[in-house]
Amino acid sequence: MLAVGKGDLDAFEQIILRHQKSAWYIAYRFLGDRVTAEDVAQEALLKILDAAERYRPTAKFRTYLYGVVTRLCLDHVRKKQPAYVDDLSAVSGPSASPPDAAASGERDEAVRNALNTLRPNQRMAVVLRYYEGLSGREIAAAMEVSPKAVERLLARARTALAALLKDFLEE
Amino acid sequence: MRRQTDRREQELEALIRSVPAPPVPDGFAGRLMAKARLRGETPRPSSRSEWNPFGWLEPQRLHTGLAATTALAVGLLVGVCLGQHTWRPFDQRWDGHARMTQADPVAASGLGYLTGRGDNSLAETYLGLTSTQNDPGT
Numbered sequence: 001m002l003a004v005g006k007g008d009l010d011a012f013e014q015i016i017l018r019h020q021k022s023a024w025y026i027a028y029r030f031l032g033d034r035v036t037a038e039d040v041a042q043e044a045l046l047k048i049l050d051a052a053e054r055y056r057p058t059a060k061f062r063t064y065l066y067g068v069v070t071r072l073c074l075d076h077v078r079k080k081q082p083a084y085v086d087d088l089s090a091v092s093g094p095s096a097s098p099p100d101a102a103a104s105g106e107r108d109e110a111v112r113n114a115l116n117t118l119r120p121n122q123r124m125a126v127v128l129r130y131y132e133g134l135s136g137r138e139i140a141a142a143m144e145v146s147p148k149a150v151e152r153l154l155a156r157a158r159t160a161l162a163a164l165l166k167d168f169l170e171e
Numbered sequence: 172m173r174r175q176t177d178r179r180e181q182e183l184e185a186l187i188r189s190v191p192a193p194p195v196p197d198g199f200a201g202r203l204m205a206k207a208r209l210r211g212e213t214p215r216p217s218s219r220s221e222w223n224p225f226g227w228l229e230p231q232r233l234h235t236g237l238a239a240t241t242a243l244a245v246g247l248l249v250g251v252c253l254g255q256h257t258w259r260p261f262d263q264r265w266d267g268h269a270r271m272t273q274a275d276p277v278a279a280s281g282l283g284y285l286t287g288r289g290d291n292s293l294a295e296t297y298l299g300l301t302s303t304q305n306d307p308g309t
Binding site for chain 2 (some may be wrong): 165
């Protein structure tokens with residue numbers, strides 16, 4: 001990052017190759033649309049490039065990246081409510097038999113719809129916890145809230161998701 | 172009860188995690204690098220608009236800074252000189268006025284044109300009366 005701050009674009013390319021997956025997955029999982037997710041993920045990485053001169057390595061770069069992507073995603077949904085519009089049936093796996101594929105497709109759709117009903121802050125907390133595997137402190141740093149607030153967001157999200165997805169959970 | 176809650180949370184977590192996501196789009200890094208290079212070629216207003224209190228010390232702005240400082244110093248010097256010239260006659264005038272008041276109260280009070288008619292002039296009488304009235308001892 002320090003090299004990027006001095007205008008080294010090759011160093012920036014290395015950062016992109018190393019972290020593009022995280023930026024893309026957070027944006028996609030949260031926004032649910034490939035085109036918008038790519039726009040937001042790219043904007044996040046370009047913002048990091050713009051701010052590289054002022055960057056101080058006080059925390060892990062990963063935490064910094066999550067913070068930027070999270071902020072942009074939340075800003076985006078403040079302007080427009082996202083909707084899971086992508087058809088991901090092709091992503092389920094080619095080896096699945098037709099009935100299994102249909103069942104998993106139905107289940108995935110239900111999960112995506114359930115996530116979409118959550119409030120943006122709750123959905124982001126879920127994405128960072130369950131898809132990116134961040135700790136409570138890391139989520140708090142990325143979302144600029146307290147760890148207690150993260151716990152509350154996750155607890156409410158779990159309650160809502162459990163109610164919405166009860167048909168897919170074993171008793 | 173607690174164990175059941177934990178199991179339910181684990182199930183929910185497994186269900187959420189089981190949803191796949193498409194891979195990073197092809198050419199993502201390439202498109203991003205193209206935008207980054209384009210930004211590198213065009214000036215960024217955000218970084219230029221940052222205020223730096225010591226910016227005038229930068230070499231390219233030093234000449235401008237020196238010229239501005241010199242102009243300011245010359246202006247202050249001229250202002251001080253003019254101020255001194257304006258202030259000095261006033262001091263002198265004030266000193267002269269004080270000396271004149273002590274020496275000749277009639278002239279100082281602007282009643283000199285009434286004098287010259289002897290000791291019982293109107294001016295002398297008026298001043299005598301007012302000075303007597305103002306004297307707390309009498």
